[in-house]
Amino acid sequence: MEFHIVKIKSIDHVTHDVVRIIVEKPAGYTFTSGQATEVAINKKEWKEERRPFTFTSLPSDDHLEFTIKTYPERKGVTNEMLNLKPGDELILHDVWGAISYKGEGVFIAGGAGITPFLSIFRYLNSKNELNNNLLIFANKTKADIIHEEEFNSLLGNSFINILSRETVPGYNHGMITENFLKAHVVNFNKPFYVCGPPPMMDAIQKQLANLGVADNLLVVEI
Ligand SMILES: Cc1cc2nc3c(=O)[nH]c(=O)nc-3n(C[C@H](O)[C@H](O)[C@H](O)COP(=O)(O)OP(=O)(O)OC[C@H]3O[C@@H](n4cnc5c(N)ncnc54)[C@H](O)[C@@H]3O)c2cc1C
Secondary structure, X not given: OOOEEEEEEEEEEOOOOEEXXXXXXXXXXXXXXXXXXXXEEOOOOOXXXXXXXXXXXXXXXXXXXXXXXXXXXXXXXXHHHOOOOOOOEEEXXXXXXXXXXXXXXXXXXXXXXXXXXXXXXXXXHHOOOOOOOEEEEEEOOHHHOOOHHHHHHHHHHHEEEEXXXXXXXXXXXXXXXXXXHHHHOOOOOOOEEEEOOHHHHHHHHHHHHHOOOOHHHEEOOO
């Protein structure tokens, strides 16, 4: 199977536990916004530990960007990524992923599940085609919101936050429910893009089915 060894150009924090890693882009490497690849750290004891991450740069950029939530307590790959420096290397594998833009709709993300949508919104913005897409972004606390300012500036009132573990003026509080969706979504006959942790995926898919969203309008990673 094909793989590419790429050098890290920069690594920095975008929230308290999310890092942005920018790496070289191999010649001829292509993807569409929303897709992912398997990534490993090019160090002896980590080479075989592949994990999937979504590209958050534009397909036309001359570099690749990943936006990665780290889990120090798991002592896995994302924890090890906290020790990486510019000049260190990653190993990239095949490009894959089912999430892609299928027209104007409603995007529902939980935590790091925002990454394919970050990629899609950046792409739509680059083409001046943000249109009337709506983003509902669920997080535990305000400090967990990835690229809040960027989404505010891209989407304005079409960017809706909900926080489950913190009450903050101006932010919705609680979990996403059918009533919450009914209050914020006018039309359920359009694409619904959903990405988040497995329990959230199950809950939202059930809610959308109850609200009459047809299966063929659901865009999720399989
Ligand atoms: C298509 C796709 C795209 C993705 N894109 C992104 C992205 O762009 N950005 C992003 O941040 N994430 C993304 N993810 C999720 C990302 O792949 C995982 O967060 C990552 O694999 C975690 O790797 P890890 O080695 O740090 O931890 P893991 O491999 O999850 O865990 C290491 C070890 O910790 C233990 N462990 C596992 N889960 C738990 C738990 N819940 N509590 C306690 N211990 C546990 C287990 O022993 C496990 O072997 C994506 C996932 C998919 C499927």
